[in-house]
Amino acid sequence: MDTKRLDLNLLATLEALLDEQNVTRAAARLHMSQPAVSAQLSRLRDLFDDPLLIPAHRGMIPTAKALELQSPLRLALDQVRDTLATHQHFDPAGANLTVTLACTDYVQATVGLSVINTLRHRAPGIRIGLRNLEPTRLEDQMARGDVDLAFMTPEEAPPSLRHRHLYDEAYVLIGRPDHPHLFDGMTIGDYVQLEHVIVSLSGGDFSTPVDQALKVLGFARNVVLSAASFLLVPEIVTRSNLVALVPQRLVAERKDLKVVASPIESTGFSVGMVWHERNHAHPAQRWVREAIGQAL
Numbered sequence: 001m002d003t004k005r006l007d008l009n010l011l012a013t014l015e016a017l018l019d020e021q022n023v024t025r026a027a028a029r030l031h032m033s034q035p036a037v038s039a040q041l042s043r044l045r046d047l048f049d050d051p052l053l054i055p056a057h058r059g060m061i062p063t064a065k066a067l068e069l070q071s072p073l074r075l076a077l078d079q080v081r082d083t084l085a086t087h088q089h090f091d092p093a094g095a096n097l098t099v100t101l102a103c104t105d106y107v108q109a110t111v112g113l114s115v116i117n118t119l120r121h122r123a124p125g126i127r128i129g130l131r132n133l134e135p136t137r138l139e140d141q142m143a144r145g146d147v148d149l150a151f152m153t154p155e156e157a158p159p160s161l162r163h164r165h166l167y168d169e170a171y172v173l174i175g176r177p178d179h180p181h182l183f184d185g186m187t188i189g190d191y192v193q194l195e196h197v198i199v200s201l202s203g204g205d206f207s208t209p210v211d212q213a214l215k216v217l218g219f220a221r222n223v224v225l226s227a228a229s230f231l232l233v234p235e236i237v238t239r240s241n242l243v244a245l246v247p248q249r250l251v252a253e254r255k256d257l258k259v260v261a262s263p264i265e266s267t268g269f270s271v272g273m274v275w276h277e278r279n280h281a282h283p284a285q286r287w288v289r290e291a292i293g294q295a296l
Contacts, residue, residue: 008080010047013040015077017052018070019144022059074143078278090283092123092291097284100129102138103151104201106230107271110249111151111296118295119288142276148285149292154272163274164289166296171267174234174257175243182243184260188219191263197225197233197242210245210264 016026017037027037045052048069053060062070099119103112108130119126133150134141139158141147154163173191175182181194198208206223214221225242227233233244238256245267251257273292279285 007043010040010044011073011077013037014044014052014069015073017041017044017060018062018066018073020059021053021061081278082281090287092126092287094125095123095284096125097123097288098127098129099285099288100131100146100148101151102131102133102141102147102149104133104230106247106250107133107151109231110247111271114295115292118291122291123287138274139276143278145278148275148279149288150274151271152274153269154274155270157272157274161274161276162280163272164293165270165272166293168270169247169249169268171245171262172248172251173243173260173262174237174246174251174254176238176240177256177258179241179243179258182258182260186260186263188214188217188263192219192221194222194243195241196221196223197227197236197244198223199230199233199244199246200226200228210267213264 013026013030013032016029017023020026020029023037023041024034027034030037041053048065050065051063052066053062101115112130116128119128131147133152135152135156138147138150138152139160142150142161150157151166154165157163173182173186175194181190192214198206198210200206200208204226206226211221211223225236227236230246230250233246234251234254234257236242237244245262245264247269251259273289275285275289
């Protein structure tokens with residue numbers, strides 16, 4: 001290969017093409033026209049003496065050579081990006097920055113506004129994108145730059161990602177204000193006699209770690225409803241005899257619910273920030289993480 005012909009922009013285009021496997025999507029990601037990306041693909045094919053991407057029924061598929069290049073190419077470009085970012089000064093007051101945050105609806109409802117207000121107050125030019133947390137896709141999304149920062153239980157994050165603890169959350173038991181069998185000091189025996197609604201983020205499950213813990217103790221609760229979102233649960237219990245364990249922050253300001261301590265010990269979880277190595281040294285991303293840490 002003649003390295004005198006090497007253009008860093010070509011390698012960035014190749015990274016996008018290998019990720020997207022579609023010229024149109026790669027062009028949109030690079031903020032370039034489709035003909036320009038096609039022209040760069042032609043130069044890349046000449047440079048590597050390989051087709052790199054072959055037209056398929058939908059999009060394109062990478063050649064064996066392209067698959068060999070993908071991992072070292074991403075690593076090399078990340079190192080270049082980190083080197084440049086390390087030597088840049090970040091001024092939040094005058095910065096124009098877009099940050100994409102991934103989190104559950106619970107996080108959006110409980111601490112999302114605090115995070116947004118903090119970032120917007122200190123960096124007026126910032127744009128914030130919120131998207132739903134997809135744990136199984138998170139590592140790939142962060143490697144591609146689609147997600148900058150995620151809020152989740154750190155222990156559930158892919159081990160390759162960095163993380164920082166933010167706060168601990170506890171569960172409380174909720175029901176309608178005049179629920180006849182909901183009271184402080186309930187035993188586990190009292191608890192399992194009630195009808196329960198649980199949250200299944202994956203959809204349709206009727207068992208959670210709470211049920212596994214109860215089984216070890218020789219108990220089983222009657223789960224009659226599985227909801228897809230924590231945000232629906234308070235409305236459901238106010239209109240029925242169902243009860244639910246929910247994060248305490250979610251119902252801290254609700255006056256239309258009866259809230260009692262969980263009869264099950266150690267029911268809770270931690271929330272932290274999770275990010276990719278590619279963003280670790282970036283001055284703007286470092287500032288965002290510090291600002292959020294201070295806010296929470």
